[in-house]
Amino acid sequence: MMSKPSIPKGTRDFSPEEVSKRNYIFETLRKEFQLFGFLPIETPSMEKLSTLTGKYGDEGDQLLFKILKRGAKFNHAVQSAQSQSDVSDHFFSEEALRYDLTVPFARYVVQHQNEIHFPFKRYQIQPVWRADRPQRGRYREFYQCDIDVIGTKSLNAEIELIQIIKNVFIKLQLPNHTIQINNRKILHALIDSCGEAENFEKIAVVIDKLDKVGRENVLNELNEKFNNPTCTELFTSIFNLSSDVRETISWLEEIIGDAKLGNEGIQEIKYITNACDQLDINNLKLNLTLARGLNYYTGSIFEVILNDYNMGSVVGGGRYDNLTSQFGLNDISGVGISFGAERIFDVLNESHLFPSDTTISPEYLIIDRSGNMINSMRMANKLREYSKRVMIYPNSDHKLKKQLKYANQNNIPFIVFVGEEFKEEMTFELKNMLTGDQNILKLSQFLSDLYE
């Protein structure tokens, strides 16, 4: 016997129930994005390697799924490989599956700059692929749900993103979340202030681990790596700051308020937090240790955590001033966030927060007992005219018990028995699978009741 077929490591099949639940998340996001004037775009699954490489760091480059050359190009690559000692995989590939939605979006904006009217607000809900080691909650094919406002430096874009986050999580019944905000300009000014400007990225990486390793370990690592007491002291103070935004801002003004970049960052944070106060958004938290991994952020950065779940951030993003420059278009600032649909799915699923009407099982199973399937098909079509989801059990010769069991197995709540009397009297029997109630009904009456 053949062994059971299987799928590539880190990928998943989605059952009808899972697809429906995932669509509930996507649909909730989509609706909210549209209310704020965002428009959908889609980009190809594959991009040219030249578009992707060098944008995600060395590690990211290694995680790209590359497409193998075909035909003559493949043969040529093999010949080259046979004549050389050091063979890179670039010989064998010119294209790769997209790694995220932000770089393809930047590419899209530059490529279509003459068709786009800025500011451009786009959303994009599509899969991305990363050849990461699969583990719980981490897949090689997964969806990202991104919104970006590009072509304006206005901080009102940031405020809208914050509003959207709050609205989305309220609609998903996850009101207990915290929107963490920081600003790369502040982070730069702070690290400048202790004379470590050239180590910005490295220090950012260390402090970004705070949640995982704790204060002690971060301070020890800073000490070991940079051996700069002012720097260690600075972050000790930061860790001991109260959670009060005003106090933190006063402290920042004292430390970096005179530096141009620092002052800009402080003004930005002030504008955003002040607006959020006025809009009754009270779950925004200034977190000076928030750094974000990606190097292209230049201003505001965001992360959202669910307070009742220990699973890292479910949204991340920030402002980038120079992303499109990499494709030749300068001076286009943008800001965006990405919702992590997979983590949100896990939370909603574990906590049974998916609405009960998410799945789209048929509402009626028709069992034909009239001896002529046409009667059942006519009955089904009547119900479908009223937008009911109807399935006809196709084999009327199967035992009744088997047909009823099928309804149970597929969570179909009502059975319609279409018998011989259907054709002349237009009556049928309706069985409620939950209560077991069974009644003979007149079609016309039943349909007019449905309409109400």
Place this chain on the structure above:
Amino acid sequence: MMSKPSIPKGTRDFSPEEVSKRNYIFETLRKEFQLFGFLPIETPSMEKLSTLTGKYGDEGDQLLFKILKRGAKFNHAVQSAQSQSDVSDHFFSEEALRYDLTVPFARYVVQHQNEIHFPFKRYQIQPVWRADRPQRGRYREFYQCDIDVIGTKSLNAEIELIQIIKNVFIKLQLPNHTIQINNRKILHALIDSCGEAENFEKIAVVIDKLDKVGRENVLNELNEKFNNPTCTELFTSIFNLSSDVRETISWLEEIIGDAKLGNEGIQEIKYITNACDQLDINNLKLNLTLARGLNYYTGSIFEVILNDYNMGSVVGGGRYDNLTSQFGLNDISGVGISFGAERIFDVLNESHLFPSDTTISPEYLIIDRSGNMINSMRMANKLREYSKRVMIYPNSDHKLKKQLKYANQNNIPFIVFVGEEFKEEMTFELKNMLTGDQNILKLSQFLSDLYE
């Protein structure tokens, strides 16, 4: 200066307008599929090569997009390549992007056979990839929209597929279409009857070209290739049959009615055409020259053409008795069809048949003239509570002319001016961009009008 970025040959970016139009097609299909009790599944973009190869013929195998091995596996492949003279691309790849949705579905059914209750009705709307030479209307990444009923031999499944086709094209405003049907059993019996059983596939390929090359050329090719006067005569008679189903069936009964397979095929066609008559489906046409390219079909086969457009079939499909056997599960018959979304898109677009409300541009653009963006944000949130799509122009310091132009460029029909009086008097000015009308309105009155 950098050259403009671009995307791989045969792939496409989709603008907001295109995404919305495509979603209209997908949504129309999805709704209809659900009314008939079909449930959604999704499978990974990549499948193991062992799942895909050998299922689509040699030509299909060559059109697979294969994923390049990574890391140690890649290095090992290079070493192997360097030590051998004849290097196949199988050295370099274990996975490929899916080529269609039917083979992954068969794999899914076998892999998840213990979770599935048969008959299983699934729909699947996902992209597929083929490294075909790109040309007008043919892309390397395109969507397929499939429905299949698997786990029943009942012909009622065929009848439901026919009903769905008719309903979908009526809803898409393409009522003028023809559903062509044939049966592989009849085709087999006919070719048997002239002693060419062993050339079935080859003859099927020749007659499948009828639409493209015409009767004369098909008959000449049959003559040349098989040199069998009975065969040529048979197809001459077939080409001269009237379009009347009853007459065609009488003719078939005479020619192949005594052959077991032929008789089965005739009974199947009779059952299906008879039911469709009773269900007032009058665009079904028995076409004995319909053959379909794929070898796995064993019973009914379908194609749909749009009578007013010269562009080949927009739906294709058929019944397959042994597809899951290839993955080790026998005796599971299925029948399915695939809607060609790309061709349907082209037709609807050329004929301006997309509804005008398909695109989801913002309905209101708020222009802030109050000097405090918070007022505009509050106004926007009020409208969003009434499910209105609202965008705030983020830079209130831009010239009014520029802001108005932005509304025009983005097809936003209404402008809301939020001025200083908004905060105290809760009034604003509404401009209709189409008529030019401009009125001062009270927010409370305006919102209660919206509600009606």
